[in-house]
Amino acid sequence: MRPTPLRLTVGPLMSNSYLLCDGPECLLVDPGGDPEALLGAVGRRRLRAVIATHMHFDHVWGARRIVDATGATFMVHRADWEIAGDLLSLAEELGFSAPEIPRSAEFLEDGQVLWRGLRVIHAPGHTPGSLCLMGDGFLLTGDTLFAGSVGRADTPWSDPDALPRSVCRIYREVPHHYTILPGHGPPSTVGEEAEHNPVISARACGDRSSSAIL
Numbered sequence: 001m002r003p004t005p006l007r008l009t010v011g012p013l014m015s016n017s018y019l020l021c022d023g024p025e026c027l028l029v030d031p032g033g034d035p036e037a038l039l040g041a042v043g044r045r046r047l048r049a050v051i052a053t054h055m056h057f058d059h060v061w062g063a064r065r066i067v068d069a070t071g072a073t074f075m076v077h078r079a080d081w082e083i084a085g086d087l088l089s090l091a092e093e094l095g096f097s098a099p100e101i102p103r104s105a106e107f108l109e110d111g112q113v114l115w116r117g118l119r120v121i122h123a124p125g126h127t128p129g130s131l132c133l134m135g136d137g138f139l140l141t142g143d144t145l146f147a148g149s150v151g152r153a154d155t156p157w158s159d160p161d162a163l164p165r166s167v168c169r170i171y172r173e174v175p176h177h178y179t180i181l182p183g184h185g186p187p188s189t190v191g192e193e194a195e196h197n198p199v200i201s202a203r204a205c206g207d208r209s210s211s212a213i214l
């Protein structure tokens with residue numbers, strides 16, 4: 001089965017939220033705003049889980065409301081959950097108030113396989129617990145890799161050494177014809193970014209691409 005992610009652009013920073021549905025069940029990734037619109041997109045289907053690629057406010061803005069309304073499980077990497085308060089304070093620096101987040105979370109780990117074969121890739125750098133999610137033909141990249149750019153590594157808790165390692169790992173491990181679906185902006189492909197990304201291309205990976213990432 002191959003659920004195709006539906007992209008909904010929401011919230012104050014125009015975050016991409018992705019809804020993956022198969023028949024009566026769905027997963028929602030990065031509810032960055034407009035919870036009512038996202039709930040409307042889910043409709044009468046059962047929302048199994050709300051997944052955050054990381055705990056920045058523009059990716060979890062609507063999470064509490066949606067989890068409370070649906071009973072969905074909230075899933076995130078433990079490394080981000082443990083410093084959620086710090087990560088959410090980025091909202092105040094940018095002139096927003098930090099959103100309430102779900103009361104509890106289930107933790108995701110590198111290599112874990114979720115509903116319909118969706119695979120978790122831990123991609124630290126932008127935040128310590130940043131995740132990518134690989135499905136059949138696509139990779140949800142959060143704020144790790146964008147079309148023509150990569151995520152910021154100059155915010156509190158980001159790691160400018162880890163981010164390139166994570167991007168290089170994507171180039172090395174994810175099929176290059178896969179579509180990337182980033183947390184902001186338009187889609188691209190892994191191959192397009194590996195070849196032409198002006199910040200980190202596969203050429204820039206050099207020795208990194210052959211060294212262990214984990």
Ligand SMILES: [Zn+2]
Pocket residue numbers: 054056126143
């Ligand atoms: Zn972010």
Ligand SMILES: [Zn+2]
Pocket residue numbers: 013015056058059143183184
């Ligand atoms: Zn973001």
